[in-house]
């Protein structure tokens with residue numbers, strides 16, 4: 001029998017009992033819908049993660065202070081918080097695989113005030129001029145700050161698009177004033193918009209200022225431990241700030257006013273952000289960094305690192321791994337649903353074979369071979385599964401669209417997933433339709449004709 | 453000789469007891485004959501017809517159809533024989549429900565080796581329905597046809613592949629006398645066109661239309677096994 005003829009016969013048989021066919025394929029529909037929705041949401045989010053990483057800078061490396069924690073247990077050996085601007089200087093000077101490096105200090109949760117508006121920016125970052133190129137930020141309007149302004153602790157800042165909207169009503173904020181913690185900054189530049197990051201956070205909700213200004217004027221001062229006996233004291237701040245004075249009265253820190261600033265002996269920074277000279281040098285750079293920082297922090301070989309290093313590729317793997325776990329979980333659900341659906345198909349096909357025993361006998365009586373009968377019932381179950389699969393594809397796509405519109409998650413329709421769904425549903429049809437079809441083909445014509 | 457049976461036996465094995473139904477049937481039928489098979493109920497007529505129609509296998513003996521041993525052929529060959537060489541008409545018509553008369557008629561073509569186009573299939577189906585006088589009913593479902601019309605559709609289906617021989621097991625058994633007449637005329641016409649017809653009947657007036665009557669009693673042929681009368 002021709003393929004098309006067989007399919008038409010199969011469709012006619014299904015049309016005889018549309019309700020039953022629908023209920024039978026429900027398992028397949030749900031399974032396929034789950035696969036499709038999962039694939040579209042999964043590939044959408046991994047795509048947006050990749051884009052965020054690219055925005056962040058592909059060979060970006062971050063060094064953070066603190067002992068690396070594993071399972072909630074500190075692996076450090078009593079080491080103190082330990083990143084200093086001098087570390088950053090040393091990294092730039094000594095690590096050949098490091099291209100750019102800047103210290104970063106954070107002042108999260110502070111209010112910013114401009115005119116009669118106030119707003120809490122998500123991020124207030126103190127850093128150096130190279131930060132912009134490391135993190136792929138571009139200046140949309142105005143200018144970036146210079147090394148000299150960092151040295152001078154100038155009260156200048158750059159703002160993101162969200163800040164412009166929230167504090168300046170969308171007007172150009174250049175040369176306007178912005179107050180954070182009673183420190184008045186002059187806005188000298190606006191950052192080009194980057195949009196949402198991989199966590200759905202707003203990247204443009206940011207104020208960037210010289211790190212010296214943020215650390216020393218905004219967030220207050222952090223001293224190295226007074227009881228620390230390590231020889232970090234050997235590095236004098238004057239190396240780093242040629243223009244600055246000597247710390248005279250650190251005990252007066254609480255009374256410091258912005259214009260009578262005194263430089264403490266030990267300043268800590270929250271991060272060093274740096275780039276490798278090339279993406280393939282990232283590992284080499286991390287090796288150098290580790291060795292240098294361990295040496296500078298006077299760690300014994302048996303001591304654990306008192307800092308930790310992350311790079312953007314690693315972020316990508318972490319996030320991809322998380323989404324892989326989710327994906328596999330959903331895949332399991334889909335698989336179970338498909339097996340249940342397949343058993344349903346098998347059941348209904350067995351019923352169908354029994355119901356149509358006389359028809360099978362008649363077809364055999366007029367010349368159908370057992371392979372013809374086998375094929376007819378196999379195609380019938382495949383057709384059933386494919387119809388279910390098609391409905392599942394539409395439902396899954398619909399669900400993904402719903403997630404996109406309601407939750408704002410990025411989705412991406414994937415032709416590969418559709419192809420996989422078609423193959424999987426046909427496969428279910430073959431696997432679970434085979435036994436009933438085989439049973440039908442083994443019937444004896446005379447017995448089948450006389451079946452009551 | 454078109455059909456040659458030698459010592460055909462059929463025994464049903466029902467658990468402990470063996471039920472011999474055909475106890476050594478030998479007969480010969482020539483091309484173009486019109487043969488009626490008669491006998492009491494339970495004498496084994498249907499069993500014999502099923503063996504002749506390649507629907508059932510004999511337990512012993514040989515069945516030559518057109519010189520070929522088909523009694524012991526493999527299943528696929530027997531399916532091909534049923535498709536190409538034999539037309540079979542059942543007492544209860546056996547049409548596919550919810551399927552038009554035309555689709556019922558062309559159904560066997562789906563299993564014919566040399567593929568025909570859909571249009572060619574339909575052309576042949578219409579031709580067959582014209583031959584049995586039902587061209588105007590080709591889109592009707594079996595449920596919309598009278599018993600006699602249904603049986604004529606079944607005859608058209610049996611003839612779609614132009615088989616040389618047509619078997620019919622009580623083709624008028626489910627019909628009243630008037631429609632029986634219609635159907636029997638059909639068989640007479642087909643035989644006149646050269647098709648060998650073998651049918652089972654209980655009615656003597658039906659049997660008398662045939663050129664030869666084979667009487668069967670308790671699994672054995674009483675008279676009429678070979679053309680020139682007398683048992684061999």
Ligand SMILES: Nc1ncnc2c1ncn2[C@@H]1O[C@H](COP(=O)(O)OP(=O)(O)OP(=O)(O)O)[C@@H](O)[C@H]1O
Nearest residue numbers: 464466471473491492493494495496497498499500
């Ligand atoms: N599948 C079977 N299993 C066991 N015995 C059977 C089977 N089919 C038929 N028989 C027996 O074979 C005998 C002959 O049956 P068959 O149907 O050939 O009779 P028949 O001559 O066609 O009768 P009728 O005129 O009533 O149709 C009967 O006694 C019947 O009981």
Ligand SMILES: [Mg+2]
Nearest residue numbers: 497498499621
């Ligand atoms: Mg009978």
